[in-house]
Amino acid sequence: MLVEVDNLAKRFGGKAAVDDVSFAASAGEIVGLLGANGAGKSTTMRMLVGYLRPDSGTVRIAGLRIEDGPALAQAVIGYLPESATGFPELTVREFLTFAAEARGLRGSARRVALERGVHAGDLAAVYGETLGSLSQGWRQRAWIGQAFLHDPPILVLDEPTTALDPGQKQRLRTLIRDASSTKAVLISTHILEEAETLCDRAIVFREGRISADKPVTELLDDRGRLTHAYQAYAGSG
Numbered sequence: 001m002l003v004e005v006d007n008l009a010k011r012f013g014g015k016a017a018v019d020d021v022s023f024a025a026s027a028g029e030i031v032g033l034l035g036a037n038g039a040g041k042s043t044t045m046r047m048l049v050g051y052l053r054p055d056s057g058t059v060r061i062a063g064l065r066i067e068d069g070p071a072l073a074q075a076v077i078g079y080l081p082e083s084a085t086g087f088p089e090l091t092v093r094e095f096l097t098f099a100a101e102a103r104g105l106r107g108s109a110r111r112v113a114l115e116r117g118v119h120a121g122d123l124a125a126v127y128g129e130t131l132g133s134l135s136q137g138w139r140q141r142a143w144i145g146q147a148f149l150h151d152p153p154i155l156v157l158d159e160p161t162t163a164l165d166p167g168q169k170q171r172l173r174t175l176i177r178d179a180s181s182t183k184a185v186l187i188s189t190h191i192l193e194e195a196e197t198l199c200d201r202a203i204v205f206r207e208g209r210i211s212a213d214k215p216v217t218e219l220l221d222d223r224g225r226l227t228h229a230y231q232a233y234a235g236s237g
């Protein structure tokens, strides 16, 4: 298993955001994290990538505990945070270069990574512009570029298509589908149609806990929709 999450829990100010969450993911699957606003998806993802320390529970990436190998986590995970902001003064080129170097890539490996990042975000048109000057969707694309550039075996993408125009939404879904044969992909989304067409498995969160973890095909109704299963397992939203 590339990703193993066991009994993760996190409280904020006495309130459980994530409560006893366990799941695993292997290469070749796209796992959709679904659930109402505040159900615990982003908090789970942040703990999974090592950005947030759980109160209890463990995350193992390729068998290693994440807190024992933060550099390894950087190298093997591509993470798109939910509100991807920051670095307004950097150009897209500088931002991707910084991301590549933070993952230890130099020389020709860095050049290949930059090309991959530019391709992933379809960024050629804004390569010399600063992140602060970009529209929200273009900024999201720059962050998609940094998530893909080191060709990581694990992608953790928090609502990756939200700010994108329809053409770019479709483009990114195709990119994720093509990449997934060799990667474990975890993607959170509120777009059920996206989960129906893109994901192999759905994990539904409800009030910090997992209420369902099943193949998408098992959750679809006879019209091929997730709507009913979602309502039953997510409870609201």
Ligand SMILES: Nc1ncnc2c1ncn2[C@@H]1O[C@H](COP(=O)(O)OP(=O)(O)OP(=O)(O)O)[C@@H](O)[C@H]1O
Pocket: 012, 013, 016, 017, 018, 035, 036, 037, 038, 039, 040, 041, 042, 043, 044, 082, 205
């Ligand atoms: N840094 C924080 N400080 C305090 N509370 C937080 C913090 N981060 C998350 N929470 C709380 O934890 C709970 C889970 O939030 P989380 O962002 O994980 O939900 P989500 O499922 O990703 O929601 P959404 O669909 O709205 O993005 C919420 O009640 C939220 O208010």
